[in-house]
Amino acid sequence: xxxxxxxxxxxxxxxxLAAALLSLAWVTTARPRASVRAAPSTSQRPARIVSLxxxxxxxxxxMGAGPRLVGVSSYDRFPPQVDRLPRVGALIDPxxxxxxxxxxxxxxxxxxxxxxRRQLGQAGIPVYTFVNGASLADVLATIRSLGARVGxxxxxxxxxxxxxxxxxxxxAAVAGRPRPRTLLVFQRAAFALRDIxxxxxxxxxxxMLAAAGGDNxxxxxxxxxxxxxxxxxxxxxxxxxxxxxxxQPMSPGDMAHELAVWNVLGAVPAVRDHAVHLLVGDDLVxxxxxIAEGIxxxxxxxxxxxxxxx
Numbered sequence: 001x002x003x004x005x006x007x008x009x010x011x012x013x014x015x016x017l018a019a020a021l022l023s024l025a026w027v028t029t030a031r032p033r034a035s036v037r038a039a040p041s042t043s044q045r046p047a048r049i050v051s052l053x054x055x056x057x058x059x060x061x062x063m064g065a066g067p068r069l070v071g072v073s074s075y076d077r078f079p080p081q082v083d084r085l086p087r088v089g090a091l092i093d094p095x096x097x098x099x100x101x102x103x104x105x106x107x108x109x110x111x112x113x114x115x116x117r118r119q120l121g122q123a124g125i126p127v128y129t130f131v132n133g134a135s136l137a138d139v140l141a142t143i144r145s146l147g148a149r150v151g152x153x154x155x156x157x158x159x160x161x162x163x164x165x166x167x168x169x170x171x172a173a174v175a176g177r178p179r180p181r182t183l184l185v186f187q188r189a190a191f192a193l194r195d196i197x198x199x200x201x202x203x204x205x206x207x208m209l210a211a212a213g214g215d216n217x218x219x220x221x222x223x224x225x226x227x228x229x230x231x232x233x234x235x236x237x238x239x240x241x242x243x244x245x246x247x248q249p250m251s252p253g254d255m256a257h258e259l260a261v262w263n264v265l266g267a268v269p270a271v272r273d274h275a276v277h278l279l280v281g282d283d284l285v286x287x288x289x290x291i292a293e294g295i296x297x298x299x300x301x302x303x304x305x306x307x308x309x310x
Contacts, residue, residue, distance in 0.1 A: 046068065048106075049150065050108070052088065052108060054078070059159070060108075071087070073089065091110055096116065099125075117129065135207055136208060143163075167292050170296050173299065179213055180215070181237070181239045183238035184214075185198050186243075193230050198228050201220060203225075212299035217236040240277070242279060242302070
């Protein structure tokens with residue numbers, strides 16, 4: 001399948017990266033550190049949950065609460081069970097009428113959806129406010145918080161433990177190896193070195209890179225995302241470039257074309273040494289249960305010798 005235009009490729013959901021990095025389209029250059037907040041606790045265990053947040057949807061399924069979901073966002077893609085559930089809009093276009101029709105007793109919403117939270121509150125429908133993506137630790141904290149809110153604390157704790165063990169295993173595999181100076185790109189124009197956005201020195205993407213055994217070339221920039229130019233790439237001289245592609249599959253031809261785009265920067269060590277890697281998949285950018293998988297994929301690109309035979 002040919003690659004979609006970047007405007008559609010990067011509207012991958014209003015996933016939490018949309019709130020943390022891209023304001024309404026996955027990019028913001030300066031967002032303050034988020035915190036994990038939940039709706040006021042209730043003794044009632046919700047039986048009909050609607051999630052407008054794909055990362056939260058993945059968390060609910062992974063902790064065993066998936067069967068209680070009755071509606072998901074327009075952009076939910078994982079796990080496959082979401083394909084059987086009604087769609088209720090997303091970050092900027094929630095379908096309130098459709099939500100009401102599903103008779104939820106809990107709706108998971110983004111912190112930025114003030115109007116929706118107000119309308120749900122007026123209708124007496126409880127909400128869980130999802131604020132995530134500030135750090136890797138926040139992702140795990142959100143899993144525990146959401147689990148407690150939906151009455152699946154034990155399942156959430158077990159999920160937290162599984163993710164933590166897998167991340168620890170990756171850290172152990174790359175421990176003691178040289179940490180390459182790495183540029184982590186999560187958005188740019190298709191087939192061109194324009195409109196390039198990279199991970200800054202804070203945020204869950206930066207934390208994933210650190211866990212994978214790389215040093216962020218923008219570690220000194222205390223923002224979650226940085227808009228950069230080709231000249232900035234040359235100045236920062238990364239030894240490795242990891243570029244994340246998500247939202248749509250890529251054909252082999254498109255992948256080769258995208259790799260070739262970087263060849264104009266032949267003076268950059270990563271380009272000169274053929275250390276530019278395109279990593280394709282939503283697990284790389286969704287701050288949910290698949291973060292450990294994303295970290296391992298980054299680590300395999302940065303330190304292939306650490307995983308030889310595995």
